[in-house]
Amino acid sequence: MKGIKGRITERxxxxxxxxxxxxxxxxxxxxxxLDMLLRPVGDRTVRPLTLVFAALGLLIPGQLRSKLIWxxxxxxxxxxxxxxxxxxxxxxxxLFYWCLAVAIALSSRDSERCLxxxxxxxxxxxxxxxxxxxxxxxxxxxxxxxxxIAMLTDPRFEAFTxxxxxxxxxxxxxxxxxxxxxxxGKLPARGLDIPSLPSKLHLVSEILxxxxxxxxxxVAISFLLPSxxxxxxxxxxxxxxxxxxxxxxxxxxxxxxxxIAMGVSQSDERRKAVRYLYVxxxxxxxxxxxxxxxx
Amino acid sequence: MxxxxxxxxxxxxxxxxxxxxxxxxxxxxxxNYGLSPWSxxxxxxxxxxxxxxRRHVHAYSVSPGVRREIVIPDYLRDTxxxxxALPADTYLARLAEELAEIPSPxxxxxxxIIIQVWKTEYDPAFxxxxxxxxxxxxxxxxxx
Numbered sequence: 001m002k003g004i005k006g007r008i009t010e011r012x013x014x015x016x017x018x019x020x021x022x023x024x025x026x027x028x029x030x031x032x033x034l035d036m037l038l039r040p041v042g043d044r045t046v047r048p049l050t051l052v053f054a055a056l057g058l059l060i061p062g063q064l065r066s067k068l069i070w071x072x073x074x075x076x077x078x079x080x081x082x083x084x085x086x087x088x089x090x091x092x093x094x095l096f097y098w099c100l101a102v103a104i105a106l107s108s109r110d111s112e113r114c115l116x117x118x119x120x121x122x123x124x125x126x127x128x129x130x131x132x133x134x135x136x137x138x139x140x141x142x143x144x145x146x147x148x149i150a151m152l153t154d155p156r157f158e159a160f161t162x163x164x165x166x167x168x169x170x171x172x173x174x175x176x177x178x179x180x181x182x183x184x185g186k187l188p189a190r191g192l193d194i195p196s197l198p199s200k201l202h203l204v205s206e207i208l209x210x211x212x213x214x215x216x217x218x219v220a221i222s223f224l225l226p227s228x229x230x231x232x233x234x235x236x237x238x239x240x241x242x243x244x245x246x247x248x249x250x251x252x253x254x255x256x257x258x259x260i261a262m263g264v265s266q267s268d269e270r271r272k273a274v275r276y277l278y279v280x281x282x283x284x285x286x287x288x289x290x291x292x293x294x295x
Numbered sequence: 296m297x298x299x300x301x302x303x304x305x306x307x308x309x310x311x312x313x314x315x316x317x318x319x320x321x322x323x324x325x326x327n328y329g330l331s332p333w334s335x336x337x338x339x340x341x342x343x344x345x346x347x348x349r350r351h352v353h354a355y356s357v358s359p360g361v362r363r364e365i366v367i368p369d370y371l372r373d374t375x376x377x378x379x380a381l382p383a384d385t386y387l388a389r390l391a392e393e394l395a396e397i398p399s400p401x402x403x404x405x406x407x408i409i410i411q412v413w414k415t416e417y418d419p420a421f422x423x424x425x426x427x428x429x430x431x432x433x434x435x436x437x438x439x
Contacts, residue, residue, distance in 0.1 A: 086334045086381040087347065093317065093336035101310040114307040121311045126338050129318040133332055133339035137322055141342050143419055149344040152422075182351060183426040184413055194421050212341075250341070 019279055020272045024264060025112050027275060028119070029064050029102060031261035031282060033057045036073075038286070039254035041095060042080040050076045067106050074099040090126070091255040097122060098262060119265035123239065124223030131216045142213075144205035148197075151205065153179050156251045165198040215242045223266075236274045239263045240281050247285045256285045324381070329412065329429040334380045347380035350414045350429065354394050356405040357433070365394050365408070382412040382430035391434035407435045 019027065036054040040047050050073065057069040077096040081088050101118035108114045134141045140149075151161040152175045161172060178195050219242055222235035239259060247256040260282045267274045314336075321337025324330040332339030333346040340346075352375045354365040367375050371393050378386040391408040399405055411431045415424050 081336075086330060087377060088336070089333070090336065090338050090340050093314070097310040097314050100313070101307075104306045104309060108304065108307060117307060118310050122314055125311065125314055125318065129338035130340075130342070133322075133337065133342035137325075137339070138332060138343040140344060140417065140419075145417055145419055145422070146342065146344055148422060149417055150341070179417070179422060179424055180349075180415075181424060183415065183424055184353070184428075186425045187423060194423060197422065 016276070019276060024267065024269050024275070025105075025115055026064060027279075028115065028261050028265035030058065031257065031264060031279075032098065032102070033064075034282075035254060035257035035261060036095075038257065041077065041092065041254070043083070046076050046080045046083070050080075065106055065111075067103060070099060070103040070106055074103045089252075090130075091252065091258060094122065094126060094255070095258055098258065116266040119262040120223055120227075120235075123259065123262055123266075124220055127216050127220035128224060131213065131220055134216070135213055142209060144202060144209050147205040147208045148201055149179060151201070152176055157249065160249045164204055165200055167198060171198075211245075215245070236263060236267050236271075236278070240277050243281045244284055248288050251289065253285050253289045257282055260285075329382045331380045344417060345414050347376055350379040350412055351426075352379050352390070353409075353411040353413065354390070355409040355411075356394075356399055357407045357409060358399075358405045362409075363399075365397065367394070368397070378410065379412050382410075382432075384432060387412070387430070387432040388434050391432070395436050405436055407433050409433045 022030075033054045036050060037058070040051050042050055053069050053073050053076070057063050057066070057073075063069055074096065077092070077099045081092050081096050084092070098118070101115060101122070105111045105114035105118065138146070140146050151157045151165070152172060158172065161167060162169070167175075175195055175197070215238065218238045219235070222231050222238050225232045227233075240263070243256045243259060247253060260278050264275060264278045267278065317336040318338060321330065321335035321339065324335055325332050325337070325339070331345055331347045331350065332343050352367060354367055356363045356365050367390075371390065374386075374390050374393055378390045380386075387410040391410050394408055395405065409431060412429045413426045414429050415426055417424055
């Protein structure tokens with residue numbers, strides 16, 4: 001009798017073999033379309049069409065690599081950036097560049113190489129520019145202020161803050177009200193009732209600051225250096241580590257999934273373990289977004 | 296034919312070049328036009344607390360002897376947020392023009408509308424907030 005355990009093992013082996021045997025470009029495109037379906041982008045004009053093209057690309061056999069899917073997606077994601085300018089976040093720009101890269105790669109003679117080139121250098125450049133802002137251009141990142149403020153005021157960090165700093169909802173709310181009060185100029189120095197900050201706040205902010213600079217720097221360097229460089233061989237590990245740590249705290253799953261889809265495109269076809277890790281990270285971020293302990 | 300194939304290969308570089316061009320322009324806009332580091336495609340998100348929605352916008356209607364603050368209505372929230380994200384003349388003037396359409400309680404028409412964009416900064420030791428003006432523009436109204 002073939003038990004449930006046996007059948008589950010058989011199914012899992014099938015999934016394992018399916019992912020392992022899939023062409024790297026196909027896997028990357030599927031993950032990109034899944035990202036667009038799980039976290040739809042744009043407003044009322046762009047969103048429905050984006051969803052339709054992303055769904056058609058996944059649903060209809062043979063359409064995954066169709067320019068008739070990716071050219072409209074590049075146009076729509078670009079239109080979204082233009083319509084919302086200057087408000088779109090980094091994810092919106094990166095999604096547009098990526099859809100454009102896919103559309104161009106599918107028109108080129110060597111799709112895999114063209115897509116891998118774009119995946120590798122777009123990730124490297126995005127992290128390099130992020131690092132430039134954090135380490136050099138921003139005036140309040142390296143001293144830990146950004147994370148202190150974010151942990152106490154940004155709803156995306158609320159669950160993380162509450163559990164790590166042992167604060168209840170009311171304490172977070174009290175600090176948030178103090179930090180977010182509307183001030184033009186300076187508060188009067190005399191009689192100012194400054195709430196005491198949680199004792200661990202500074203330490204946690206510093207750890208987060210240095211960890212972020214370290215991991216983003218590692219991703220930037222390893223993706224921008226030529227593939228023959230020793231550190232470049234670690235690039236997939238750095239990116240996966242970045243994704244599974246960052247998106248357990250910050251709820252911007254769409255960005256994480258996009259980075260994973262781009263990461264897959266440039267990974268070595270022969271290193272199957274890397275693609276399993278990418279896919280596992282994709283699903284881990286999905287789990288993060290629904291588990292109350294992370295939210 | 297060779298030319299055509301070369302041009303096709305060159306197309307592969309376009310997305311990376313586009314990303315680089317936009318990301319290099321963004322710090323320039325941030326420095327010279329007050330663009331929020333979170334906006335503009337320069338990958339400055341999560342690098343500073345100066346995000347567009349943390350900025351606040353004040354609008355004043357100016358008529359002879361009177362300067363009155365205008366409450367920005369909900370339907371102009373998006374226009375105000377764009378002005379907060381990038382307080383360039385175009386966005387500030389657009390908001391001022393929209394606000395000029397709102398009937399004024401004063402007799403006579405306003406001569407101008409002042410738009411101010413403020414950001415919140417935090418003291419490094421105790422995180423005490425303070426506001427500093429990013430940009431202010433006085434927009435003269437037609438008819439003067």
